[in-house]
Amino acid sequence: MSHFEAFMLALIQGLTEFLPISSSAHLILPSQVFGWADQGLAFDVAVHVGTLAAVVLYFRKEVVSLLSAWVNSIITGKCCREATLAWMIVLATIPACVFGFFMADIIAHYLRSAWVIAVTTIVFGLLLWWVDRRAPQNIDEYAADPKRSLYIGLAQAAAMIPGTSRSGATMTAALYLGFTREAAARFSFLMSIPIIVLAGTYLGTKLADSTAPVDFGGLGIGLAVSFISAYACIHVFLKLVTRLGMFPFVIYRLLLGAGLIAFLMSQQ
Template identity: 90%
Template sequence: MSHFEAFMLALIQGLTEFLPISSSAHLILPSQVFGWQDQGLAFDVAVHVGTLAAVVMYFRSEVVSLLSAWLASIFKGHRCREASLAWMIVLATIPACVFGFFMADIVELYLRSAWVIAITTIVFGLLLWWVDRRASQTRDEYDANAKRSLFIGLAQAAAMIPGTSRSGATMTAALYLGFTREAAARFSFLMSIPIILLAGTYLGTKLVESSAPIDFGGLGIGLAVSFISAYACIHVFLKLVTRIGMLPFVIYRLVLGFGLIALLLSQQ
């Protein structure tokens, strides 16, 4: 992988990880259009670290507050809304862990195809549009209870299907439950921290066990570019989502999905 390819793939990963437009759909395009090779395990670890660092850095005050309250609730029995939110994030992470443990191989073998990505990009884009139009938007992230958190967690688990979009699925579920657009985005971004950490740890373990050569220059590019682009993406999205809504992302998903279908049909 050239350093230009590393730059572009890290940029794509950073920009699409937190937008409701599916990072997997975008990462398949370079290989389909330009014939680029798979970026490799080490690069996957690097961009996971970059995007994780970006969301933790952006929400650093919230992360410190939530983590402190969560630990205080465990060791001192303190109860407050930050501790409750932290527990709801933990609860919302469980379905994806269970689904990943039992279904990861099936997803890898049977669902990582361009056709699946194209179809799910369209279907879940339309679902996001339908929910966003009807959302009551009366709750914030602190209104998350066990039932709502598990529902959003199930949506995150379903997003293991390529093309669904983790952030898109969780925001859709939160909007359906009456969260405001900003609260849905914030809860989705905070939920991403444990799941990206777990995914990065899993990939890191596989990397340690492998004997593949490592291009440290490419890794440095991937880490830096994914961090900067993800941080900027989170900032801009939270500033704009209340005003513009989800429709621009729905339109983009439809264009992307049908574009992928057209590309695949042209290659047959």
Template identity: 75%
Template sequence: MSYIEAFLLALIQGLTEFLPISSSAHLILPSAVLGWEDQGLAFDVAVHVGTLAAVVIYFRKEVVSLLNAFFASIFKGERSKESRLAWMIVLATIPACIFGLLMKDIIELYLRSAWVIAATTILFGLLLWYVDKNASLIHDEYQATWKKSLFIGVAQALAMIPGTSRSGATITAALHLGFTREAAARFSFLMSIPIIMLAGGYLGLKLVTSGEPVHIGFLLTGIVTSFFAAYLCIHLFLKLISRMGMTPFVIYRLLLGFGLIAFLSFS
């Protein structure tokens, strides 16, 4: 891997991690379409660190408030809308953990292909369009119940299938349940914190036990580039989502999906 490839892959990760267009699809595609080598475990850890830092720093006030309320609910028995939201985020994380443990090997063996990415990109793009057009848009994230949180959590679990998009699946589920676009995005982004931490920790453990060599330059490139790209992406997405809705992302997904099918068919 060259520095240019490292920069572009980290840029792709940062820009697509929080947009409903699938970061995993965009990271798999360079190897499938351009013949790039796999970026390796160390680089995967690096971009996870970068995107995690971006979302935590962007939502730092909310994260501190939710953590304080969460521990206050445990040790002091205090109840608040912040503690409730914190528990709902924890609950929403559980399905992905279970699904990941049970299905990780199957996904790695059979579903990380360009054809699967093309199909899921189109299918879930159309689902996002339908749900967004018919959403009631009346609830904020603090109105999440345990049933709604589990439903969004199951959507997050299904997003482990490449091309689905974690943020796309969770935002689609939240819109279906009546969340506003901004609330759906915020809940999705806050949900990403524990799941990115778990994924990064798992990859980090694999890296330590694998003995894979670490290139510090590529690592720093991945962390810094993915951080700034993800931070900017979160900021702009939250600013513009109420005005532009999900249609631009649906169009992009359809173009990407059908373009990939055409490439695979004629290559």
């Protein structure tokens, strides 16, 4: 992988990780459309660390508040609203862990294809559009309860299918349950922290057993570019989502899916 490819893939990861347009799809497509080399485990770990650092830094006040309240609730047995929200984020993470444990290999072998990405990009884009128009959107993230959290967690688990989008699926579920657009985005972003930690840890253990050579220059590019682009993306998205809604991302998904189908058909 060249340093240009490392820069572009890290930029794609940072810009798409938190937008409802599927980062996994955008990272798979360059290899299938342009024939780029697979980025490898080390690079995957680097960009995961970059995006994790971005979301933790952006929500640093919330992270400290939620974490301290969560620990205090374990020690004292008393829950304030921050502790309750922290527990709901933990609960929402469980379905993806279970689904990933049993289905990760199946997804990697049978669903990482451009055709799957094209279909899921369109289908889940239309679902996001329908929910964004129809849902009441009148509660914030602190209204999350076990039932709502598990529902959003199941959506996050389903998003392991390439092209679905983790943030897109969780925001769609949250909007359907009545969250405002900003609350749905914030809950989705906070949910991303434990799942990125778990994914990065899993990739890190696999990397530890690998004997493949490591390009530290490429890793540095991946870490820095994914961090900067992800931080900027979170900031801009939260500023615009309440005014523009999800419609621009729906249009993008439909155009991407249609363009990908046209490309694939032209290759037959």
